[in-house]
Amino acid sequence: MSESFCALLLQFYPKISEYEELQSTYVANCVFNSFLCHTAIMLNIVTIYAIRRTSSLPKTLKTLLLSLAVSDVGVGLLGQPLYISLLIKRLQQVIPNCSTYQIFYVTGNLFGTASFFGVVAVSVDRFLAIYLHLRYKELVTHKRVVAMVISIWVLSAFIPFLMLSVPSDAYSLINGISGVISFILVTMVYIKIYLAVRRHRNQILVLQVQQIPQTGEEANFASIIKSAVGTFYVCFVFLLCYIPYFVSVVATDINGPSIALKRFSLFSFTIAFLNSSLNPVIYCWKMRHIRHAFINILRNMSWRRNRASHEILAFADNTMP
Numbered sequence: 001m002s003e004s005f006c007a008l009l010l011q012f013y014p015k016i017s018e019y020e021e022l023q024s025t026y027v028a029n030c031v032f033n034s035f036l037c038h039t040a041i042m043l044n045i046v047t048i049y050a051i052r053r054t055s056s057l058p059k060t061l062k063t064l065l066l067s068l069a070v071s072d073v074g075v076g077l078l079g080q081p082l083y084i085s086l087l088i089k090r091l092q093q094v095i096p097n098c099s100t101y102q103i104f105y106v107t108g109n110l111f112g113t114a115s116f117f118g119v120v121a122v123s124v125d126r127f128l129a130i131y132l133h134l135r136y137k138e139l140v141t142h143k144r145v146v147a148m149v150i151s152i153w154v155l156s157a158f159i160p161f162l163m164l165s166v167p168s169d170a171y172s173l174i175n176g177i178s179g180v181i182s183f184i185l186v187t188m189v190y191i192k193i194y195l196a197v198r199r200h201r202n203q204i205l206v207l208q209v210q211q212i213p214q215t216g217e218e219a220n221f222a223s224i225i226k227s228a229v230g231t232f233y234v235c236f237v238f239l240l241c242y243i244p245y246f247v248s249v250v251a252t253d254i255n256g257p258s259i260a261l262k263r264f265s266l267f268s269f270t271i272a273f274l275n276s277s278l279n280p281v282i283y284c285w286k287m288r289h290i291r292h293a294f295i296n297i298l299r300n301m302s303w304r305r306n307r308a309s310h311e312i313l314a315f316a317d318n319t320m321p
Contacts, residue, residue, distance in 0.1 A: 019093055025263050030087045032270050033080050036277050040076030043280035044069045050283075050293035057289060058129075060145040061227060064122045065283070067149045068234075071114040072276035079108050080273050087266075106160040112242075112272065114156040119231075119238050120182050121148060126228035127189040130196045133224075186235060193228045230286035234279060241275035244268040 048069045051062055082104045089096050125145070129136045162174070248265040255261065284291040 019090070021259055022263060022266070023091070025266050026087050026091050029266050029270050030084055030091070033084050033087070033273060036270070036273055037076050037080040037084070040072055040080065040273070040276040043277060044072045044076065046294060046297055047280040047283055047290070048073070050290050050297055053293045053297075054289045057227075057287075059142045060125060060140055061122070061129075063142065063145050063149055064118065064125055067152065068115060068118040068122065068279065071111045071118060072279055074111040075108075075115075075273060075276040079104075079111055082107055083269055083273070108269075109160040110156050113159050114153055115238065115275070116182065116242075117152045117156065118149075119235050120186055121152060122231045123186050123189045123235055126224070126231050127193055129224045130193060130228060183239075190232055190235070193225075193232065197225050197229065227287065230282070233282050233286050237278050237282060238275055241278070242272050245272045 048066060051057065051065050051069065054062070057065075086096055086100065086104060089100075125140065128140055132139060244264070245268040248261060248268045252261050252265065280294075284294050
């Protein structure tokens with residue numbers, strides 16, 4: 001990474017002279033991330049298992065959701081621990097070298113980009129399921145979706161290393177253009193989905209008034225729309241969590257680094273990481289089949305734990321003189 005890019009990164013972080021003013025911010029972010037790190041790992045591991053066991057989900061949607069959950073596990077396993085280590089070093093009034101920030105940014109960008117493109121892919125998939133309807137299974141095959149997921153991860157791995165070879169201004173420009181294009185694409189997709197949902201509701205109301213029962217095809221289309229609404233919440237929460245980070249970057253570029261902006265920047269990383277813990281909650285809230293599988297897994301885990309406890313107690317009673 002060029003020295004200019006290192007300088008660009010370091011402007012978001014406080015200097016040793018600013019330690020006293022930001023000590024409480026370091027501590028708060030350490031506490032929040034230590035908690036969120038565990039929830040991101042545990043909830044997403046259970047979610048991966050639940051998605052795999054949910055046979056009613058289309059294989060295409062299942063593959064995309066699994067990819068998204070894997071990127072969230074990566075955030076909890078690597079991204080947040082690295083961020084916590086940076087905060088602890090700052091609390092110890094030690095300035096990490098540039099390579100430490102490189103590792104953190106490459107790791108964070110890898111999983112953050114994979115999550116971003118994963119959300120875009122899920123949104124487009126649900127749009128195609130509604131738009132193509134009967135032709136969806138013919139055109140959007142499992143092999144094509146797997147190829148798309150592999151492409152997403154390859155691209156996500158390539159983009160962080162792009163930081164090492166291009167000037168920081170060019171990288172920021174590329175990042176900004178791709179982000180804006182993806183945001184416009186997702187917005188257009190969900191406008192189309194909203195119009196389809198409204199049209200379907202009107203059709204249901206007409207059928208109810210005429211007392212005509214729904215056909216299997218209409219019930220299947222209603223299920224597709226429900227899954228599309230569920231993915232909308234995933235996309236919406238993703239944007240809510242990542243917007244503060246982009247605001248902090250833009251504000252720092254325009255106004256220059258300040259204590260207030262550095263404090264906001266530190267919290268913006270934590271809010272972005274929060275997204276990885278919220279996604280499993282959204283899956284369980286808005287996708288009924290995943291929710292049932294998730295609850296069954298937790299019940300089985302609780303039952304096995306209780307059974308193991310009883311067996312240990314019984315063994316202890318039998319072996320005591």
